[in-house]
Amino acid sequence: MPPPKNLRELRGLQGRLAYIRRFISNLSGRCQPFSRLMRKDVPFVWDQACQNALESIKQYLLNPPVLMAPIKGKPLILYIAALERSLGALLAQHNDDGKENALYYLSRTLVGAEQNYTPIERVCLALVFVVQKLRHYILSHRVILISKADPLRYLMSKPVLSGRIAKWSLLLSEFEIKFVPQKAIKGQALADFLAAHPTPDNMELPADLPDEEVFAIEALTWQLYFDGAARRNGAGAGLVFITPSGGLIPYSFSLLALCSNNVAEYEALIIGLEIALEMHIDCLQAYGDSQLVVRQLNGQYAVRNATLVPYHERAKYLMSQFQDIHVSHIPRSENDKADALANLAASLTLPSERDIQVTVGERYLLPPAIERIEEVVDSNVITSSECEEEPDDLDWRHPIIEYLLLGKLPNDSRKKAEVRRRATRFLYLNDTLYKRSFDGVLLRCLSKQDATKTLRDTHAGTCGAHQAGPKLSNQLKRLGYYWPTMVRDSIKFATTCKDCQLHGDFIHQPPQQLHPTTLPWPFEAWGLDVIGMIKPKSSRQHQYILAATDYFSKWAEAIPLKEVRADDVTNFIRNHIIYRYGVPSKIISDNALYFKCKSMTKLCESISFNTRSPRVTIRRQMVKLKLSIKTTIRNSTGCTPYNLVFGSEPVLPLEVQLPSLRVALQLTNPDENANVRLAELEALDEKRLAAQQRLEIYQAQMAGAFNKKVNFRSFSIGDLVLTVRRPFVITRKMHGKFEPKWEGPYVITKVFSKGAYELSNSEGKCIYPCVNGKFVKKFYA
Template sequence: MPLDTETRYIMMEKLALTLITSKKKLRQYFESYTIIVYTDYPLKQVLNKPDLSGRLSKWAIELGTYDIRFLPRKAKKGQVLADFLVEIQYFTPDTLPELLKSEAKWVWTMHTNGASNSQGAGIGIVLEAPSGLKIEEVIRLKQFATNNKAEYEALIYGLELARDMGIRRLKVRGDSKLMIEQVVGNFDTKAPHLTSLLQKVTELQLQFHQLELIQVLREQNQKVDALAKLASAGECSRHFVIYTSQSPKASEVFSTSSEPECWMDPIIRYLSKFELPAHAKDTKLLCLQAQCYSIIHETLYRKSFNGPYLRCLRPSEAKKLLEEIHEGACGNHTGGRSLAHKALTAGYYWSYMMTEARDYARKCDKCQRFAPTIHQPAQALHSIIAPWPFAKWGMDVVGELPRAAGGKQYALIAIDYFTKWVIVEAYVTVSKTDTMSFVWKHIICQFGIPWEIVIDNGTPFQNAKKNLEDKKGAWVKELPKVLWAYRTTKRSSTGKSPYAMVYGTEAVIPTEVGLPSLRTEIASDLTTNNIQLM
C-alpha cells in the first residue's frame, strides 16, 4: 500500500516511483535485460533534465545505471489501419492529385542516367509533366554496378515510377546509345548480366500505350547526369525526391542532409529512435556510451562530472571552435593541451578532442615560426608556498620600453602567487605616488590587504619585458589582449586558468555567442541568472 504522502505526488513522481519500486522487486531482471517502458507521458525527458532536484534527481541517478528504454504506447488496431490507408493513399493511382489526374493522359517526358565509379553507383531520374511539373529522384545503388547496368537500373526504376503514377504515354530520353539500341532491338545483348535487365524492360513496355526511347547528346542530359553522379559519389545516404514547378505555390521539396556521418549520429539515433547497430558487439558498446549523453532541445549533450552539460560538436563545428580559440580575437596560440582544456571548460565536447587540438596546434604556421626553441628555465625553480589567494604578491617595474602613445615607457606589474592573476599598468615614469596608487587601486580595493609583497624577485618578469619590447611602440595597445589571453589560459602549476581561480568559472568566449553552450542558454535570462548568483 502506498504511503499517504506518496498519494499526493504529481503524476511524473508517481511514474518514477513505480519504476523505482519495480527495480527493487525485479532487480535481477533490470540488471540482466533491457527494460522497455511503454508510456504516453514524457518520463524520459523529465528524468534526463539537467536541472532536476529533490527526489526526482535521486531516482534519475538510480535508474540511469540500467538499460531502460521509453517507448510510446502502441496504437489500437483500428488506428493502425487508418494510418495505413492514409500512407498508401499518396501512392495509389486513383488518389493522385487532381493535377496529375488531368495530365496522366498526356505525353510525359522522362530523362534517365546512371553513373558508376570507385565509390559506388547511382541513378538519376527527371520526370516532367506537360504543364512543367518536375519530379526528380536520386537513388544510390547498394551493390556495385557497371555504367551499362546503372543505365538499365535507371530506366527500369523510371518506368516503374511512371506506371505507378498512372502515366500511359511516355517519352524517354537518355544518352546511352548501347542501352537504347538494345531495347529497340537494333543491337544484340550478349552480356549475361544485361539480359535479365532487358527482359524486365520489355515487360514494362507492355504496360504503356505509347513509349518512345530517344537518344540525346550528353550536353542535353546534364541535369540528370549531375543527379546520378551525386548519388554515385555517396553524398546522399538515401534517395530523395524533389518536386518543382513553375508556380511557387506548387513547389514542394523533400531532401536529406548531405553532411557526412560522424560519431554523434549513432548515439542520436539510439537516444531518439532506439536504432541499434547490426553487430551485437557494437550494440553493447553503443548502449554503454549512450548513458553518458542526453538530448536537450534536439541537441546532443554529454554529461559532465564536475560541471554543466557539454554540447557535442560535429567535426566542422569543432574545427571552427579550435580556430577561434587558438587564433581568434582572444586567442594566444596556446598549445594543444591548453587548447582542449579551453574548449572543454567553455562547455563543448567532441570525440578525440585532445588529439585534434594537439594536431591543430602543431600545424599552426605562426606557432611553428615564432615559438621559442628552448623551454627550460635558465635557473633552477624554487617552490614558493602561498597560504591563501591574494595573500602574497610579486611586484616589479619593467622598463625602459619603447616609447608608446602618451610617452609611456614603463610598466608596473603585479602577480598573485596563488591564483597567478596578473595586473599591469603603463606609466611615463614610476614614482612613489604611482606605486602607492597602483597598490591601493588594483590590489587593496579589489582583493583586500595582502599579507606580503615581494619586490626583489625580478626573474619572473624578464619574459614579460621581452614580449613587450617586441611590440615596439604599440605595446600599450596590446596590453588588454595579452592580459585577457593570459588570464583565460590554463596554468600548469594550478591546473586551471587564473580567471577560473579568481571568479570560480571560466570566461565566456566569443564563439559562445554564435554557437551557444548550455551555460549561455541558461544565463540568457538575466533575472534568473542574477538570482542564482546571489
C-alpha cells in the first residue's frame, strides 16, 4: 500500500481505516500524526513520522488480533475506563479453554460539557456509550462490568433522579449487568490504553457498523411438555418448561370444573402458552401425547366436537403471538413428567384451599439397622388456577434490596427483568428502602405486616376518618408510605370495615325488576292498608283510616277507626268487601299484626281465600274522598272505577243542583233512559276487556321505566347481610346524624320469590320473617 501523495488520498486512507476500526486497537493513537495534515491551511508534507505511522498500521494489519464471535450462554466481560478527555472500552469473553478473547474495541473523545463531568459521571457515560453502541451484544448476554468505580450503585443510590442521571438509569435498567471490582487484568490495561489515545475531534467516523446484521440477536427456543388429566372428582393440568440452557420449570394446576380428557389437554396447552407469553418467549417447541389435540392444531384433523371449538380457537390465537412455534406429538413414556404433574393436581383437587405445597424428596433405600438419611433436593408447588398471591412469608422488598446492595438478581428470568426495571425507582438509605415518587418525595416501603397496621391506624385509628379506598391510599401516600398493592389493600380494608358498612349510604337503586299485579276481572284482588295515626284527631276521636282498593277498577272502600283492632279489620273485610262484591281470590296487605291474627285466619279458612303480605306503599287518602276516587278517570284503565263496576257514571250532587244534559234527558224521557241503561249494561263486559288491555299496556310502560334504574342484587341462603334500621324509610333521615343507618349482620335463612328474604341472627332465631331486598345489602366480613 503506497503512501498518500495528497490530502484527498489521505482522507481516503482515513475512511478505509475507520471502516475496520473495531478490529484495530488504539486506532486514534496510531493515526495521530495524520491529524495535523488534516488541518486547514496546512501544507501537505509527508514526513518520517507519517511514514512510521503508516508502517505501524501495515504491520498491525499483517498480524491483527483475532476478534471472536460471542459464545451463546456465556457471560460477557466489559472493561471501561474514563480519563479527563476520553473514554475507552473493551468487550471480551472467555472461550471454552478459559482464555479471554476480545470481541470489540470502543473509544471516543469527550466533547463540550462532557469534559466538566465528575469522574464517576464519566464512568457512567462510558457505560452508557457502550450499551448504546453494543446493544445487540449486551441485550442477549449477562455482562460482568469491570471498572475502577461502580456506576450502577451510583445511579441507584441517588436520592433524586433528574436530567441525564435519570435517563442513564432508565437506559441501563434494560440490561443484566453485574459489577466486579477492578483487578490486575490484562483487558483493563487495554481499555486504559484506548482511553489514553482517543480518536481526534477532526476525524469523523461513520456511525453504522458494517457487521451489525451479521451479529444479530438469535431467538432462543424453549421446550414445553404439556398434559391434562380428567377424573371423576376433578381435573388437572401439568406443564414442564425446558430452558435453552437445560433448566427445568414445572407447573401444575387444578382445574376448578369437571371436564373431559380432551378439554383438559387443551386447557394444559392454553395455560402453557399464556405462561410462555408472560415470560416473553418468542420461539417455543410444544410436545403433547394427545394425537387428537396435536393433529387438530396442525390442521390434520377437523374439530367436529362443538365443545372443543372454543378451546381450539383460543389455542390457535395464542400460537399466533409467537415468532416461531411448533406443536409435536410424543409417546406418553416421553411425557412422564407432565403426566405425573397433571395426575397429581387432579388427585389433590380441594375446592376449599387455594394452593398446596408438595415437597419432592430424594432418599436412600437403607436397611433398618443403618441410620436413614433424607435430603430434600427439590420442591414444587401445586397451585390451583385461581391462586394469585405470593406466600405471606415472602417480603417483596428483599429482591430489590439485594439488587441495590449486592447486585444479586432472582433466578427466575421474569422476576429478574422485573427487579431491574423496578429498582430504578427505589433507594436504600440508612437501612431503609424508599421509593421515589413522581413529585420527588421519598416514600418509605412497608412490609405486609406493617402495611396492615398502618391501614388500620390510618382508617380507623385516633385520627382516622374512615375514608373510602381510593382516598385512603392517597392519604397513605401523603403520609409517606408505599407498598405495591396499596390501592387494592386500601379498597379491600375500607370495604370490610364494619363501622363503614353500618353507616353506609342507603341503596336507592331497586334490586329487582318491577312485578306488576295483573288481574283479569274486577274485585278479584284487594289491597288493604291502614292510614294513620292522623293528627289531630277528628271530632269523634278517629285517628286511623282502614282503606281497601280493588286492583282492577281502582274502586275504593274505607272506614274511620279510633283504634285498629283485629276484629275491626275482619268485620271490614266481611261487610265492605265480601258481602258487597263477593269473595276475592286474594287480599294483599303489609306485615301488621292485625292482618295476621287468629280471626283473620278463621275468616280465610271459612271462605277459602288467600292473603298475601308484601310491603306496599301507604296511600294517604281520606274517607271523604272515596266518591272522588270512584268517579275520577284512572290513567291505567282510561275509565272511572264507578263506570267499570256499574257500567255507567254516577249522578253527582252538583248535577242535581245544576242539571246536566243527561240529568235533563232522564227527567224528560224516563223510557229512553231505561233503554240507555240496558245498553250500557250490555256493553259492560266489552268495556272491561278494553280496560284490561289498557291496564296491561300501562303496566308494561311503567315496568320499563322502573327497570332502567334496577341494580340487580340477589342473595343466597347463608349469606351475611345488613338491613336498614326500623322503620324502613330510606328517603329521609329517621335517626340522629351520627347513628348507624344499617343493623346486623344477619343470616339469610329463606329466599322468597321476587326479591324477599327471611333474616335470622347468628343463633338461628328469626328476626325479620319477610324483608324486601331493597332494604338489604351484603356484609363483608
